[in-house]
Structures are given as structure tokens and as C-alpha cells.
Amino acid sequence: MECVQHCSSCRTLSEKDICNICANDNRADTQLCIVETPSDIHAIEQSSIYKGKYFVLSGYLSPIDGIGAVELGLDVLKDKLHKQDIKEVILATNATIEGEVTAHYINNMAKQFDIRITRIAHGLPIGGELEYADINTIAHALSGRKDYY
Numbered sequence: 001m002e003c004v005q006h007c008s009s010c011r012t013l014s015e016k017d018i019c020n021i022c023a024n025d026n027r028a029d030t031q032l033c034i035v036e037t038p039s040d041i042h043a044i045e046q047s048s049i050y051k052g053k054y055f056v057l058s059g060y061l062s063p064i065d066g067i068g069a070v071e072l073g074l075d076v077l078k079d080k081l082h083k084q085d086i087k088e089v090i091l092a093t094n095a096t097i098e099g100e101v102t103a104h105y106i107n108n109m110a111k112q113f114d115i116r117i118t119r120i121a122h123g124l125p126i127g128g129e130l131e132y133a134d135i136n137t138i139a140h141a142l143s144g145r146k147d148y149y
């Protein structure tokens with residue numbers, strides 16, 4: 001039985017220490033797309049317009065459930081932003097209240113670095129989750145992303 005673990009770089013589920021996307025030299029290290037779940041990576045990959053790397057939160061900020069910055073790996077993310085040559089962070093959390101709050105938090109954390117911060121456009125319905133969006137909607141959301149303030 002294969003042992004599924006978390007990629008030590010992006011935290012997605014992987015059978016290896018470093019997942020196939022992180023290990024792919026043809027993908028840009030300068031773009032980092034922040035998603036809530038591994039399923040979101042799968043959804044975005046279906047649209048095949050994104051050629052950067054990912055970071056998986058495995059959820060969203062929810063203090064009431066005891067899910068804070070550390071649980072989402074935001075300390076790891078901050079370290080990545082500090083040490084790696086990342087030029088753009090794409091906030092691709094869901095268009096839900098929790099997803100927006102999480103995006104806002106990451107924006108505040110990332111803006112201390114000299115990094116462009118964008119948010120995917122919401123051709124996604126309000127309350128919509130990436131996982132359930134069709135390929136065209138995801139492609140539109142990514143290509144129409146805007147600078148986040």
C-alpha cells in the first residue's frame with residue numbers, strides 16, 4: 001500500500017516527499033497559487049492555464065474551531081515568501097466568507113515582502129468553491145485575476 005503524505009514544499013497530498021508539481025522544473029517558481037485543498041489544485045490543473053507552483057492550506061482560518069495561522073501552515077508560507085524568489089502570490093481561496101477572510105489575512109502577511117498579490121476573479125459564484133467549478137469558469141477566474149488590496 002502506498003503511503004500518502006504531505007508534500008514538504010506545498011503541503012498537498014503526495015506519495016513522495018516532494019510532489020510531482022513541485023518537482024517539475026518546467027513550472028515557474030516565481031508564481032505561488034494559494035488554495036484551500038488538494039482538490040482545488042486538481043480543479044485548476046484541469047484548466048491547464050496555470051504554470052506556477054501551489055501552496056495548500058488544508059482549510060481556512062476558523063478561530064472558533066481552533067484553526068489558526070499555524071494549522072494552515074502560514075508560518076511555512078511566510079518562510080517561503082521570505083526565502084524564495086516569489087514574484088506573485090495568487091490568492092485562490094474559495095469565494096466564501098471564510099475564504100475571503102483567509103485571503104485577507106494572507107494578503108496582510110505577504111505585503112511586507114516585495115511581491116505582487118492577486119486574487120482570482122469571481123466569475124466564480126458567491127459561496128462558490130473551486131472544486132465544483134467548470135474548466136471555463138476556472139480559466140476565467142485565473143486569467144481575470146486582479147491585484148489584491
Ligand SMILES: [Zn+2]
Pocket residue numbers: 007008009010011012018019020021022023
Ligand atoms: Zn508539492
